Amino acid sequence: MKVLIAGVDGYSGWPLALHLLQRGHTVVGVDNLVTRRRVAEVGSWSATPILSMPLRQKAIRDLWKKDLRFYRADLGDFAELRRILRREKPDAVVHLAEQRSAPYSMIDVHHAVETQCQNITSTLHLLYAMKEETPESHLVKMGTMGEYGTPNVDIPEGFFEIEYMGRRDRLPFPRQASSWYHWSKVFDTGDVMLANKLWGLRATDVMQGVIYGTRSPDIPDDRFLTRFDFDEVWGTALNRFCVQAILGLPITPYGKGGQRRGFIALEDSIQSLRLAVENPPAPGEYRVFNQFDEAYSVGDLAQMVVRVAGRLGIPAEVQASYNPRVEMEEHYYNPHHENLLQLGYRHMRTLEESMEWILQDLQRFRSRLEAKKHVVLPRMDFRDPDNRGRLHIGERRARAGAKRPGRTFRKRRK
Ligand code: USQ
Numbered sequence: 001m002k003v004l005i006a007g008v009d010g011y012s013g014w015p016l017a018l019h020l021l022q023r024g025h026t027v028v029g030v031d032n033l034v035t036r037r038r039v040a041e042v043g044s045w046s047a048t049p050i051l052s053m054p055l056r057q058k059a060i061r062d063l064w065k066k067d068l069r070f071y072r073a074d075l076g077d078f079a080e081l082r083r084i085l086r087r088e089k090p091d092a093v094v095h096l097a098e099q100r101s102a103p104y105s106m107i108d109v110h111h112a113v114e115t116q117c118q119n120i121t122s123t124l125h126l127l128y129a130m131k132e133e134t135p136e137s138h139l140v141k142m143g144t145m146g147e148y149g150t151p152n153v154d155i156p157e158g159f160f161e162i163e164y165m166g167r168r169d170r171l172p173f174p175r176q177a178s179s180w181y182h183w184s185k186v187f188d189t190g191d192v193m194l195a196n197k198l199w200g201l202r203a204t205d206v207m208q209g210v211i212y213g214t215r216s217p218d219i220p221d222d223r224f225l226t227r228f229d230f231d232e233v234w235g236t237a238l239n240r241f242c243v244q245a246i247l248g249l250p251i252t253p254y255g256k257g258g259q260r261r262g263f264i265a266l267e268d269s270i271q272s273l274r275l276a277v278e279n280p281p282a283p284g285e286y287r288v289f290n291q292f293d294e295a296y297s298v299g300d301l302a303q304m305v306v307r308v309a310g311r312l313g314i315p316a317e318v319q320a321s322y323n324p325r326v327e328m329e330e331h332y333y334n335p336h337h338e339n340l341l342q343l344g345y346r347h348m349r350t351l352e353e354s355m356e357w358i359l360q361d362l363q364r365f366r367s368r369l370e371a372k373k374h375v376v377l378p379r380m381d382f383r384d385p386d387n388r389g390r391l392h393i394g395e396r397r398a399r400a401g402a403k404r405p406g407r408t409f410r411k412r413r414k
Contacts, residue, residue, distance in 0.1 A: 007096030018218035032074040044231035059223040075122035085133035102179035112180040119184035138280040149176030155335035158288025196286035209262030209292025231375035245316035255323030257299025258330035262292025
């Protein structure tokens, strides 16, 4: 099969490309490399040293004698995207090329607009480009479990049966996202469903939980490492807790720590995307996968990091932290996730097993973490009407030598 991965330079895109190549597929990558720039913008970098795309391609050629064709292109450029699809004619397109951070989208109006415009535009461009150039191909679209929010009932896989005023129907399950980023994914879902209805475009919408891990079996040595973010904006809670343990900083579950999320290991996430690609839906079908294995609260997660770090001889402690996000800190959470199992999906790695590897790998790159220690502890506040999230913009201006100083910040409101 020929698979085009949009977002091939990202955390999941890169190891997915490696995995598909190893499975004998032809892989074409597209990326505008913006994640590298955006992480630098908040003064951070990947904990794992990652190669440039030309060096990544060379490593693949040297070790496996295979080719990863790469286009440095932006999905915001419709004409270019169409040209790539016309030339490559992929059987499947995996769309991972979106701004993926909730905190980034909450910094201020500009970051909210940037996130929503870019994410929704990239998806719409892709839908139209596929309709024009590859109408038979299959779209695998990365959505997020966060689209559903945290309702006080079970969460089905995309759709549910409902009876209302004596009539029954099968409807999309309500979406209640809690960041501008998560809402951009909700809008994408609506757009993919409409493209499916209008043109019969076949699509798999993957509602992804939090992905974790530094390793996959397709990463044979350090030249093939994927990125691992740990700053307040780009690092997930799990990544940040592990880095906090390594650096001897307090582990910071926000608020009551009862916020529950679904988690999936990097290699399992890749396995599920590969299964989606290799088992496309019927022409005209739209399907939804909830993609996660284990659910934990952030409080449980913090305790797990302390436990696993302890086994490795790393002392770590948890310190309840002010919650800068507007979210429920205690809630019911029971999403269903059976659709992937029906395709043969098997959960390979538990979170606790992977955590040991994450901590060991981070210890190897400790000096990279030390160099960016200042970006680990939380500083932003999305509940403050004056929004401390602007902090990073102030820093950027200061670094660029702009005359206007960065903001100073009020004390946190109690
Ligand atoms: N949290 C803490 N302490 C921290 C950082 C975060 O307690 O230091 C809490 C947050 O308040 C939140 C939870 O951890 O309740 C999860 O936050 P996160 O930053 O780990 O993840 P999230 O913002 O939900 O986004 C991540 C990915 C996103 C993906 C999503 C899947 O960045 O791309 O879509 O996970 S899900 O969470 O299922 O929506």
